[in-house]
Amino acid sequence: MWLAKIVVTYKRGILNPEAKTIQHALETLGYQDIDGLESGKYFEVRLKAGLKQTQAEQAVREICDRVLSNPVIQQYTFELEEADL
């Protein structure tokens, strides 16, 4: 079985007020060394065994492009690992 760990974040240049608010809160708490903070969404998608790695990657990419991210404002990265679950 393949396990895809997917992270979706806003593209550079898109204001992410949530991340800004969290960063500001941390600075208010005294964490003065923070240089930047990003927030996003995390997904784990399990794919059926039997797929080749390239097939699994292609499936994940398609899911990310079509549904999990909005390409107008977001980008994604993922890791694919073989899992025993």
Add this chain to the structure above:
Amino acid sequence: MKFGVVVFPGSNCDHDAYHVLKHVLGVRVEYIWHKETALRLFDAIILPGGFAYGDYLRAGAVARFSPVMQAIVKFAEQGGRVIGICNGFQVLVEAGMLPGALLPNDHMRFRCQEVYLRVADHTTDFTRQYSAGQVLKMPIAHYCGQYFADDDTIKLLQDQERIVFQYCDAQGAVTKTANPNGSRLNIAGILNESKNVLGMMPHPERAGEEILGSTDGLGIFKSLLGNA
């Protein structure tokens, strides 16, 4: 002239839209359940406000995969008129029927208030009842209403005169302080390229009776009636 109002699981302004059309304007209107796959006999379709599918993932992101959306894409391609209000606007951009995206408001707060809108284009099928630059009062109620598009898309919208409504002050000045959510160019409503699909964050269906504080929203529906 017959309107259809789409009902997604989580729509909550569907009744408001139905009410204003049927009881205030006396127009024929029917609900369209989101599982419908064929649309017939409608002249205009409204995607109402609400929280379709709980706004899970992103506002409008799941609703666009409802069976009815394929039929609505086809309806629009054939020239049918579609209005997406608030959550309906979010569905239209997620479905790619309108460009850009709706981001969380720049101040991270849900805004439920009256706003003023400037009619940036009074020559469209949706705005013929208004005069050039007319200032309208309507409510907004949203968390994800910050209109975003890249520079090229914004320029295209301007060049093709597809920006219909902009947030403004009571005098009609489009200012930063009149912008309730950080939208680029104070954009509150836009059209598709063929100008038969309108998406807007403010709620014209909640501005249709004196008792609600404004009847300025009626002009949109009346404009469509005039074109039937």
